[in-house]
Every structure is written in C-alpha cells, then in structure tokens.
Amino acid sequence: MDDKPVFVTQPFLPELSEFLPYLESIWESKVLTNGGKMHQQLEAELCEYLGVEHISLFNNGTIALLTALQALRITGEVITTPYSFVATAHSLLWNGIKPVFVDIDPVTLNIDPAKIESAITPQTTAIMPVHCYGHPCDVESIQKIADNYNLKVIYDAAHAFAVKDIGGSILRHGDLSVLSFHATKVFNTFEGGAIVCPDAKTKQRIEHLKNFGFVDEVTVVAPGINGKMSEINAAFGLLQLKYIDKILKLREDVDSLYRHLLSGIKGVRVVEESGQSQANFSYFPVLIEKDFPLTRDELYEKLKTINVFARRYFFPLISEFPMYRGLPSAAKSNLMVAESVSQRVLCLPIYPSLRTEVVEKIVSFIRSESMR
C-alpha cells in the first residue's frame, strides 16, 4: 500500500481551470447568492437529470430536512429509522417532534414496513424513512400504510442521488424527498442539499421558508430560516453535473471489483443492492460476521495500520445517543436488527479515483486476516 491515507470517500474534482469561467461569471454579475443565475440553472439542470418536476436547492441537507418538515407542518410524532446519520432524527427534534424508532429490515437495512403499523399512535403525523446507502426503501408498502393512516412521508434521500427504480427516479415517492450534496456524497456542491417536491405550490412554500419566510420586501408569512444555496456552490454543482455519468461509472467499476474480489471470503457479507434499476454505488457496506476471526472493530483498527480509513456507518445507532436513548422506542429490544447490523457493518472506501490496485490490496489484506 502506498503511504497516502485511503479514506472512505474522496470528492471528484474536475480541473481547477474548468471552474474559473464560472467564477468569472459570478464576479461579473456581482450576484453572490439569493437565487442568482447559477442557482436557477442548477435547479433546472437537476430537474432534467433526475427526472423530477420541482427541486429547491439548499445550503445543506440538514436544513433541507428541517424545512421539509416545516413545509408540511409536521407535528407530534414521526416514525423513523435508528440506522442512519444523526441528522435524520435531529431534524425532528429541532422541530419539536418526537422521533419514534422502528427496526430495520435485515436485507435492505431500511425501515421495516412490517413494523411501522404497531408504532403508530394518535400523535403520529408522518413517516421519515431513509434510502440507506442509496438502496431504495419498500416505497409501496410504506405508501400503503401512510394512505391508510393519513400520514405524510418525507424520504431522507441524502444517499440516493440518481437512484432509479423501475418507474423512474426514486425521488418521486412520498410527499417530499431530501437530498444532501455534501462533499462526501456522489454529487456534491461542497455543502448543499435539496428538496424534491411534486407540485409548484409546495415548492413556493419551501422557497418562502428557506428565505426567512419572505414573500416580498415587506411580507413575512412564516418563521423561515436561511437555507439558501450560494452561487459558488451552485456553480460547482453545474460543473459536477457535467461529469456525473462518468462519476457513477467509475464508482460502479469499484463496486464490481470489490464484489468480485470479496466473494468467497468467509465471514464477510457484502450488502446486496436491491430494488433499483439504477444504483449510485455511494457506499460499499459489508457485514463482518461471527465466522470472521476478527470482530468488526478489530478489522476496522487493523485497516488503519495500513492507512485505510473505513467507516462504521452507522454505528452507534441514532437511538443510542444521549438525546434519544430515553425514548421508549430507543430500547434495544425494539431495535434488535439495527443493533446487530450496527455492530457488524463496515463501509469500505469507494470513490471515483480509487485505483484498482488499492482495492486489490484492501481485499487481500482482509483475505489474509480471514485466514488467521
């Protein structure tokens, strides 16, 4: 292994010179933020690329989640998964909403629809599932439950850029879907995010909410926030979008190589893709099972000795953090599958510029540890 550290991800960066014309255009216009030309163009290009009707850009995915809940006036209790990045549940707490954790499906690692119904109470107003690792949730079962109980569905689609199921973009499901464009994501704007919404009226409300609630110079209709994406972030998004198909292809190649090389290593289970007709290869999660000679944490530490920094997404569970663990739904006995998966999961490095020989070295290291 060469000396350079290998992180779980690394952003794709086009040549710096390619970004300069965008900067010149911003300098010339003197419009730096508040829905300028770059912002408008990125919204339009993303709608087209993703195949969705309306998209509203944000300064990050977390503010987009907060705003999505505000836009639909969600209150009371929201059913969600403990197996996610902490921002999912934090967006509920920031809105004064009580998260109700439901266990995950052992195959998809997404919220288990069969366990949602028993968590519904008279206070439940919505479900917030996560398309974890960009693997689609069981959207049909979730929608059926939502329809039966008159609940809204807000998808945390932070990992699901460009993912499609057989009918088209995964982002068309539910009432709203929220994307993250953080530097560590498949498509990034340094920091950024977006809400995908089905109609112009909802988009209008979201636009007001992300601009302090202003409708015009003198009218404020809601206690909005500053969720606007700047021109520089939007410009970088436009440049990234030119490369997105190449980015996805390079990620797919890394994914295929791992799958090929890891097959047959006892005690390492690759999490299968399921339910999508186009995947985005955003993460490469494996489960370190009991028949592997090392625990997941031992392997995680050993990889560091060869300068490979895998990550334990998602460990600990959200429900184990101090602000959540007192909730009745956070009890370990309620979240047995999530608990077990979070003890075994390891996300191996995956990103467009990850070289074949580095993947080979990572896997041969894991293989040699498996044979101890």
Ligand code: T4K
């Ligand atoms: N919902 C879900 C399901 C999410 O996963 C996230 C974010 C959100 C909501 C919220 O969206 P945002 O508000 O973030 O838009 C990272 C990211 O910060 C976070 O965006 C992401 N999920 C989460 C899964 O991962 P960390 O603390 O693990 O990131 P960090 O800084 O340790 O980065 C990981 C590795 O990536 C580093 O070791 C090196 C590399 N890296 C990172 C950055 C920031 C780079 O090479 N360049 C960079 O600029 O949380």
